[in-house]
Amino acid sequence: MPKQILITDPTLRDGNHAVGHKLGAEAFIAYCKAAEAANVPIIEVGHGNGLGGSSMLVGESRLSDPEIFRISREHLINTRLAIHVIPGFCTIKKDLSKAVELGVDVFRIAAHCTEADVTQRHIGYVRESGKEAWGILMMTHMASPEVLLEEARKMESYGAQAIVIMDSAGAQMVDDVKARISALVGGLSIPVGFHGHNNLGMAVINSVTAVNEGATILDGTIRGFGAGAGNTQLEVLVGILHKLGYDTGIDLFKILDAATMAEKELGFIAPSISPISIVSGLAGVFSGFAKPVARAAAEFGVDPRDVFFRLGERKAVAGQESLIIEVAKELAAKQ
Incomplete structure:
Protein backbone atom coordinates (compact mmCIF):
# COMPACT_ATOMS: atom_id res chain seq x y z
CA MET A 1 0.00 0.00 0.00
CA LEU A 266 -9.45 34.84 -9.68
CA GLY A 267 -6.98 37.52 -10.67
CA PHE A 268 -4.09 35.99 -8.78
CA ILE A 269 -0.57 36.62 -9.99
CA ALA A 270 1.64 33.61 -9.40
CA PRO A 271 4.48 34.55 -7.05
CA SER A 272 8.08 34.43 -8.18
CA ILE A 273 11.42 34.48 -6.41
CA SER A 274 12.19 38.18 -6.54
CA PRO A 275 15.52 39.65 -5.41
CA ILE A 276 13.89 40.91 -2.21
CA SER A 277 12.44 37.43 -1.52
CA ILE A 278 15.94 36.00 -1.72
CA VAL A 279 17.15 38.59 0.77
CA SER A 280 14.21 37.74 3.05
CA GLY A 281 15.19 34.07 2.98
CA LEU A 282 18.88 34.75 3.54
CA ALA A 283 18.07 37.12 6.43
CA GLY A 284 15.63 34.62 7.94
CA VAL A 285 12.79 37.15 8.09
CA PHE A 286 9.06 36.35 7.74
CA SER A 287 8.05 36.31 4.07
CA GLY A 288 4.98 38.46 4.74
CA PHE A 289 7.22 41.43 5.58
CA ALA A 290 8.11 42.02 1.91
CA LYS A 291 5.46 44.67 1.19
CA PRO A 292 5.70 46.63 4.47
CA VAL A 293 9.51 46.61 4.18
CA ALA A 294 9.28 48.00 0.64
CA ARG A 295 6.91 50.76 1.82
CA ALA A 296 9.07 51.71 4.81
CA ALA A 297 12.26 51.69 2.73
CA ALA A 298 10.69 54.00 0.16
CA GLU A 299 9.32 56.33 2.84
CA PHE A 300 12.66 56.75 4.62
CA GLY A 301 14.90 56.53 1.56
CA VAL A 302 16.83 53.43 2.59
CA ASP A 303 17.69 50.15 0.86
CA PRO A 304 15.05 47.47 1.62
CA ARG A 305 17.81 44.86 1.61
CA ASP A 306 19.48 46.62 4.52
CA VAL A 307 16.14 46.71 6.33
CA PHE A 308 15.71 42.95 5.91
CA PHE A 309 19.19 42.08 7.13
CA ARG A 310 18.81 44.39 10.14
CA LEU A 311 15.44 42.78 10.93
CA GLY A 312 17.15 39.40 10.73
CA GLU A 313 19.82 40.54 13.18
CA ARG A 314 17.05 41.64 15.55
CA LYS A 315 15.25 38.30 15.09
CA ALA A 316 11.99 39.95 14.02
CA VAL A 317 8.91 37.73 13.80
CA ALA A 318 5.39 38.03 12.38
CA GLY A 319 3.33 40.52 14.34
CA GLN A 320 6.26 42.90 14.82
CA GLU A 321 5.46 45.07 11.81
CA SER A 322 6.09 48.21 13.87
CA LEU A 323 9.74 47.13 14.10
CA ILE A 324 10.06 47.63 10.33
CA ILE A 325 9.44 51.37 10.70
CA GLU A 326 11.84 51.56 13.63
CA VAL A 327 14.63 49.85 11.67
CA ALA A 328 14.03 51.99 8.58
CA LYS A 329 14.22 55.15 10.71
CA GLU A 330 17.47 53.98 12.32
CA LEU A 331 19.05 53.27 8.94
CA ALA A 332 17.94 56.65 7.57
CA ALA A 333 19.43 58.43 10.60
CA LYS A 334 22.80 56.79 9.95
CA GLN A 335 22.96 57.79 6.29
Whole structure:
Protein backbone atom coordinates (compact mmCIF):
# COMPACT_ATOMS: atom_id res chain seq x y z
CA MET A 1 0.00 0.00 0.00
CA PRO A 2 1.32 3.48 -0.89
CA LYS A 3 2.11 5.71 2.07
CA GLN A 4 -0.68 8.21 2.74
CA ILE A 5 0.24 11.90 2.85
CA LEU A 6 -2.37 14.34 4.20
CA ILE A 7 -2.36 17.61 2.26
CA THR A 8 -3.57 20.85 3.80
CA ASP A 9 -4.18 23.66 1.33
CA PRO A 10 -3.88 27.20 2.80
CA THR A 11 -4.39 28.98 -0.54
CA LEU A 12 -7.33 30.92 0.90
CA ARG A 13 -5.34 31.94 3.99
CA ASP A 14 -1.62 32.26 3.14
CA GLY A 15 -2.63 33.29 -0.37
CA ASN A 16 -4.49 36.22 1.16
CA HIS A 17 -1.06 37.70 2.02
CA ALA A 18 -0.29 37.88 -1.70
CA VAL A 19 -3.27 40.14 -2.41
CA GLY A 20 -3.13 42.33 0.70
CA HIS A 21 -5.83 40.21 2.43
CA LYS A 22 -8.38 41.37 -0.17
CA LEU A 23 -9.79 38.05 -1.37
CA GLY A 24 -13.51 38.47 -1.97
CA ALA A 25 -16.46 36.14 -1.72
CA GLU A 26 -16.18 35.11 -5.37
CA ALA A 27 -12.61 33.89 -4.82
CA PHE A 28 -13.54 31.82 -1.78
CA ILE A 29 -16.51 30.26 -3.59
CA ALA A 30 -14.64 29.48 -6.81
CA TYR A 31 -11.59 27.99 -5.12
CA CYS A 32 -13.57 25.99 -2.56
CA LYS A 33 -15.52 24.42 -5.42
CA ALA A 34 -12.34 23.63 -7.36
CA ALA A 35 -10.57 22.15 -4.35
CA GLU A 36 -13.62 20.09 -3.44
CA ALA A 37 -13.75 18.73 -7.01
CA ALA A 38 -10.06 17.76 -6.78
CA ASN A 39 -10.59 15.91 -3.47
CA VAL A 40 -8.30 18.23 -1.50
CA PRO A 41 -8.78 16.91 2.06
CA ILE A 42 -8.36 20.16 4.03
CA ILE A 43 -8.70 23.82 3.02
CA GLU A 44 -7.45 26.56 5.34
CA VAL A 45 -9.18 29.94 4.99
CA GLY A 46 -9.04 33.43 6.48
CA HIS A 47 -6.93 36.55 6.82
CA GLY A 48 -3.26 35.93 6.07
CA ASN A 49 -2.39 36.23 9.76
CA GLY A 50 -5.29 33.99 10.74
CA LEU A 51 -8.26 34.39 13.04
CA GLY A 52 -8.62 37.97 14.25
CA GLY A 53 -5.67 39.10 12.14
CA SER A 54 -7.45 41.89 10.28
CA SER A 55 -6.10 45.24 11.50
CA MET A 56 -4.53 48.47 10.27
CA LEU A 57 -1.12 47.23 11.46
CA VAL A 58 -0.94 44.01 9.44
CA GLY A 59 -3.66 44.71 6.84
CA GLU A 60 -7.43 44.78 6.88
CA SER A 61 -9.33 41.88 5.37
CA ARG A 62 -11.96 42.47 2.70
CA LEU A 63 -14.28 39.99 4.45
CA SER A 64 -14.82 39.41 8.16
CA ASP A 65 -13.86 36.07 9.68
CA PRO A 66 -17.50 34.95 10.10
CA GLU A 67 -18.26 35.86 6.47
CA ILE A 68 -15.28 33.82 5.29
CA PHE A 69 -16.28 30.82 7.40
CA ARG A 70 -19.92 30.89 6.29
CA ILE A 71 -19.07 31.22 2.59
CA SER A 72 -16.41 28.50 2.70
CA ARG A 73 -18.47 26.10 4.80
CA GLU A 74 -21.38 26.38 2.39
CA HIS A 75 -19.24 25.20 -0.54
CA LEU A 76 -17.28 22.41 1.15
CA ILE A 77 -18.92 19.02 1.51
CA ASN A 78 -16.19 16.39 1.79
CA THR A 79 -13.27 18.77 2.17
CA ARG A 80 -12.67 19.81 5.78
CA LEU A 81 -12.46 23.48 6.76
CA ALA A 82 -9.41 24.69 8.69
CA ILE A 83 -8.23 27.99 10.16
CA HIS A 84 -4.95 29.43 11.41
CA VAL A 85 -5.06 30.69 15.00
CA ILE A 86 -2.34 32.81 16.62
CA PRO A 87 -3.08 33.54 20.29
CA GLY A 88 -2.86 37.30 20.71
CA PHE A 89 -4.60 38.08 17.44
CA CYS A 90 -7.82 36.44 18.59
CA THR A 91 -9.79 35.78 21.75
CA ILE A 92 -11.27 32.49 22.86
CA LYS A 93 -14.59 33.87 24.01
CA LYS A 94 -15.33 35.99 20.94
CA ASP A 95 -13.36 34.63 17.98
CA LEU A 96 -12.59 30.98 18.67
CA SER A 97 -16.08 30.17 19.96
CA LYS A 98 -17.61 31.76 16.84
CA ALA A 99 -15.39 29.67 14.58
CA VAL A 100 -16.52 26.52 16.38
CA GLU A 101 -20.15 27.60 16.02
CA LEU A 102 -19.73 28.25 12.27
CA GLY A 103 -18.45 24.76 11.54
CA VAL A 104 -14.66 24.98 11.32
CA ASP A 105 -13.28 21.41 11.49
CA VAL A 106 -9.53 21.81 12.07
CA PHE A 107 -7.94 24.50 14.25
CA ARG A 108 -4.24 25.05 13.58
CA ILE A 109 -3.05 26.76 16.75
CA ALA A 110 0.19 28.59 16.01
CA ALA A 111 3.02 30.13 18.00
CA HIS A 112 6.55 31.34 17.45
CA CYS A 113 8.85 28.31 17.56
CA THR A 114 9.98 28.96 21.17
CA GLU A 115 6.63 30.09 22.60
CA ALA A 116 4.39 27.01 22.56
CA ASP A 117 3.18 27.87 26.09
CA VAL A 118 0.80 30.50 24.69
CA THR A 119 -1.22 27.83 22.85
CA GLN A 120 -2.29 25.80 25.90
CA ARG A 121 -5.65 27.47 26.53
CA HIS A 122 -6.56 27.63 22.85
CA ILE A 123 -5.73 23.99 22.17
CA GLY A 124 -7.61 22.97 25.30
CA TYR A 125 -10.69 24.96 24.28
CA VAL A 126 -10.75 23.44 20.80
CA ARG A 127 -10.46 19.89 22.14
CA GLU A 128 -13.16 20.53 24.76
CA SER A 129 -15.38 21.76 21.92
CA GLY A 130 -15.01 18.42 20.15
CA LYS A 131 -12.94 19.83 17.28
CA GLU A 132 -9.53 18.85 15.91
CA ALA A 133 -6.54 20.87 17.14
CA TRP A 134 -3.06 20.92 15.62
CA GLY A 135 0.00 22.65 17.01
CA ILE A 136 1.85 24.92 14.57
CA LEU A 137 5.39 26.14 15.23
CA MET A 138 6.39 29.15 13.10
CA MET A 139 9.79 30.54 12.03
CA THR A 140 11.38 27.20 12.86
CA HIS A 141 14.77 28.08 11.36
CA MET A 142 15.25 30.13 14.54
CA ALA A 143 15.27 27.11 16.88
CA SER A 144 17.40 23.97 17.06
CA PRO A 145 15.80 20.54 16.52
CA GLU A 146 16.15 19.89 20.26
CA VAL A 147 14.29 23.08 21.19
CA LEU A 148 11.60 22.42 18.59
CA LEU A 149 11.02 18.95 20.02
CA GLU A 150 10.70 20.40 23.51
CA GLU A 151 8.14 22.95 22.29
CA ALA A 152 6.25 20.37 20.22
CA ARG A 153 6.01 18.07 23.24
CA LYS A 154 4.34 20.89 25.15
CA MET A 155 1.72 21.19 22.41
CA GLU A 156 1.21 17.43 22.41
CA SER A 157 0.70 17.52 26.19
CA TYR A 158 -1.92 20.26 25.75
CA GLY A 159 -3.90 17.98 23.44
CA ALA A 160 -2.60 18.80 19.95
CA GLN A 161 -3.38 15.97 17.53
CA ALA A 162 -0.61 16.85 15.06
CA ILE A 163 2.40 19.17 14.88
CA VAL A 164 3.34 21.18 11.78
CA ILE A 165 6.58 23.15 11.56
CA MET A 166 6.63 26.21 9.32
CA ASP A 167 9.64 27.48 7.41
CA SER A 168 7.98 30.90 7.52
CA ALA A 169 10.98 32.75 6.07
CA GLY A 170 11.84 30.17 3.41
CA ALA A 171 15.28 30.01 5.02
CA GLN A 172 15.85 26.29 5.54
CA MET A 173 18.06 23.97 3.52
CA VAL A 174 17.53 20.23 3.09
CA ASP A 175 19.74 19.32 6.06
CA ASP A 176 17.82 21.78 8.26
CA VAL A 177 14.53 20.08 7.39
CA LYS A 178 16.00 16.60 7.86
CA ALA A 179 17.25 17.40 11.35
CA ARG A 180 14.01 19.04 12.49
CA ILE A 181 11.53 16.56 11.05
CA SER A 182 13.50 13.48 12.14
CA ALA A 183 13.74 14.88 15.69
CA LEU A 184 9.99 15.44 15.88
CA VAL A 185 9.02 12.15 14.25
CA GLY A 186 11.30 10.27 16.63
CA GLY A 187 10.19 12.18 19.73
CA LEU A 188 6.41 12.54 19.32
CA SER A 189 3.52 10.09 19.22
CA ILE A 190 1.36 12.26 16.91
CA PRO A 191 1.68 13.03 13.18
CA VAL A 192 4.27 15.58 12.03
CA GLY A 193 3.96 17.99 9.11
CA PHE A 194 5.88 20.64 7.16
CA HIS A 195 4.88 24.02 5.68
CA GLY A 196 7.37 25.50 3.24
CA HIS A 197 8.02 28.90 1.70
CA ASN A 198 9.92 29.36 -1.53
CA ASN A 199 12.21 32.35 -0.91
CA LEU A 200 15.31 30.34 -1.83
CA GLY A 201 13.57 27.95 -4.23
CA MET A 202 13.60 25.09 -1.72
CA ALA A 203 9.91 24.66 -0.88
CA VAL A 204 9.15 21.53 -2.95
CA ILE A 205 12.40 19.67 -2.26
CA ASN A 206 12.15 20.53 1.43
CA SER A 207 8.60 19.16 1.49
CA VAL A 208 9.71 15.92 -0.16
CA THR A 209 12.60 15.75 2.31
CA ALA A 210 10.12 16.09 5.17
CA VAL A 211 8.11 13.15 3.87
CA ASN A 212 11.24 11.06 3.46
CA GLU A 213 12.05 11.79 7.13
CA GLY A 214 8.64 10.57 8.27
CA ALA A 215 6.31 13.57 7.98
CA THR A 216 2.77 12.60 6.96
CA ILE A 217 1.26 16.09 6.60
CA LEU A 218 2.30 18.69 4.01
CA ASP A 219 1.01 22.17 3.22
CA GLY A 220 0.82 23.53 -0.29
CA THR A 221 -0.99 26.35 -2.10
CA ILE A 222 -2.26 26.50 -5.64
CA ARG A 223 0.34 28.15 -7.92
CA GLY A 224 2.33 28.71 -4.72
CA PHE A 225 0.15 31.70 -3.75
CA GLY A 226 1.38 32.99 -0.41
CA ALA A 227 3.51 35.53 1.41
CA GLY A 228 6.73 36.74 -0.24
CA ALA A 229 7.96 34.29 -2.86
CA GLY A 230 5.00 32.07 -2.06
CA ASN A 231 4.46 28.63 -0.59
CA THR A 232 5.16 25.10 -1.74
CA GLN A 233 3.35 24.90 -5.09
CA LEU A 234 0.50 22.47 -4.51
CA GLU A 235 0.00 21.07 -8.00
CA VAL A 236 3.74 20.48 -8.39
CA LEU A 237 3.91 18.83 -4.98
CA VAL A 238 0.99 16.51 -5.73
CA GLY A 239 2.50 15.47 -9.06
CA ILE A 240 5.90 14.74 -7.52
CA LEU A 241 4.42 12.82 -4.57
CA HIS A 242 2.39 10.67 -6.97
CA LYS A 243 5.48 10.10 -9.10
CA LEU A 244 7.36 8.95 -5.99
CA GLY A 245 4.61 6.50 -5.11
CA TYR A 246 2.86 8.41 -2.30
CA ASP A 247 -0.93 8.65 -2.08
CA THR A 248 -2.51 12.07 -1.44
CA GLY A 249 -6.05 11.19 -2.51
CA ILE A 250 -6.01 14.30 -4.71
CA ASP A 251 -7.08 14.07 -8.37
CA LEU A 252 -4.02 15.31 -10.30
CA PHE A 253 -5.89 16.54 -13.39
CA LYS A 254 -8.46 18.40 -11.32
CA ILE A 255 -5.86 20.10 -9.16
CA LEU A 256 -4.14 21.16 -12.40
CA ASP A 257 -7.50 22.54 -13.53
CA ALA A 258 -7.74 24.43 -10.23
CA ALA A 259 -4.29 25.93 -10.89
CA THR A 260 -5.35 27.17 -14.32
CA MET A 261 -8.62 28.54 -12.95
CA ALA A 262 -6.99 30.30 -10.01
CA GLU A 263 -4.66 32.41 -12.12
CA LYS A 264 -7.05 33.11 -15.00
CA GLU A 265 -10.34 33.67 -13.18
CA LEU A 266 -9.45 34.84 -9.68
CA GLY A 267 -6.98 37.52 -10.67
CA PHE A 268 -4.09 35.99 -8.78
CA ILE A 269 -0.57 36.62 -9.99
CA ALA A 270 1.64 33.61 -9.40
CA PRO A 271 4.48 34.55 -7.05
CA SER A 272 8.08 34.43 -8.18
CA ILE A 273 11.42 34.48 -6.41
CA SER A 274 12.19 38.18 -6.54
CA PRO A 275 15.52 39.65 -5.41
CA ILE A 276 13.89 40.91 -2.21
CA SER A 277 12.44 37.43 -1.52
CA ILE A 278 15.94 36.00 -1.72
CA VAL A 279 17.15 38.59 0.77
CA SER A 280 14.21 37.74 3.05
CA GLY A 281 15.19 34.07 2.98
CA LEU A 282 18.88 34.75 3.54
CA ALA A 283 18.07 37.12 6.43
CA GLY A 284 15.63 34.62 7.94
CA VAL A 285 12.79 37.15 8.09
CA PHE A 286 9.06 36.35 7.74
CA SER A 287 8.05 36.31 4.07
CA GLY A 288 4.98 38.46 4.74
CA PHE A 289 7.22 41.43 5.58
CA ALA A 290 8.11 42.02 1.91
CA LYS A 291 5.46 44.67 1.19
CA PRO A 292 5.70 46.63 4.47
CA VAL A 293 9.51 46.61 4.18
CA ALA A 294 9.28 48.00 0.64
CA ARG A 295 6.91 50.76 1.82
CA ALA A 296 9.07 51.71 4.81
CA ALA A 297 12.26 51.69 2.73
CA ALA A 298 10.69 54.00 0.16
CA GLU A 299 9.32 56.33 2.84
CA PHE A 300 12.66 56.75 4.62
CA GLY A 301 14.90 56.53 1.56
CA VAL A 302 16.83 53.43 2.59
CA ASP A 303 17.69 50.15 0.86
CA PRO A 304 15.05 47.47 1.62
CA ARG A 305 17.81 44.86 1.61
CA ASP A 306 19.48 46.62 4.52
CA VAL A 307 16.14 46.71 6.33
CA PHE A 308 15.71 42.95 5.91
CA PHE A 309 19.19 42.08 7.13
CA ARG A 310 18.81 44.39 10.14
CA LEU A 311 15.44 42.78 10.93
CA GLY A 312 17.15 39.40 10.73
CA GLU A 313 19.82 40.54 13.18
CA ARG A 314 17.05 41.64 15.55
CA LYS A 315 15.25 38.30 15.09
CA ALA A 316 11.99 39.95 14.02
CA VAL A 317 8.91 37.73 13.80
CA ALA A 318 5.39 38.03 12.38
CA GLY A 319 3.33 40.52 14.34
CA GLN A 320 6.26 42.90 14.82
CA GLU A 321 5.46 45.07 11.81
CA SER A 322 6.09 48.21 13.87
CA LEU A 323 9.74 47.13 14.10
CA ILE A 324 10.06 47.63 10.33
CA ILE A 325 9.44 51.37 10.70
CA GLU A 326 11.84 51.56 13.63
CA VAL A 327 14.63 49.85 11.67
CA ALA A 328 14.03 51.99 8.58
CA LYS A 329 14.22 55.15 10.71
CA GLU A 330 17.47 53.98 12.32
CA LEU A 331 19.05 53.27 8.94
CA ALA A 332 17.94 56.65 7.57
CA ALA A 333 19.43 58.43 10.60
CA LYS A 334 22.80 56.79 9.95
CA GLN A 335 22.96 57.79 6.29
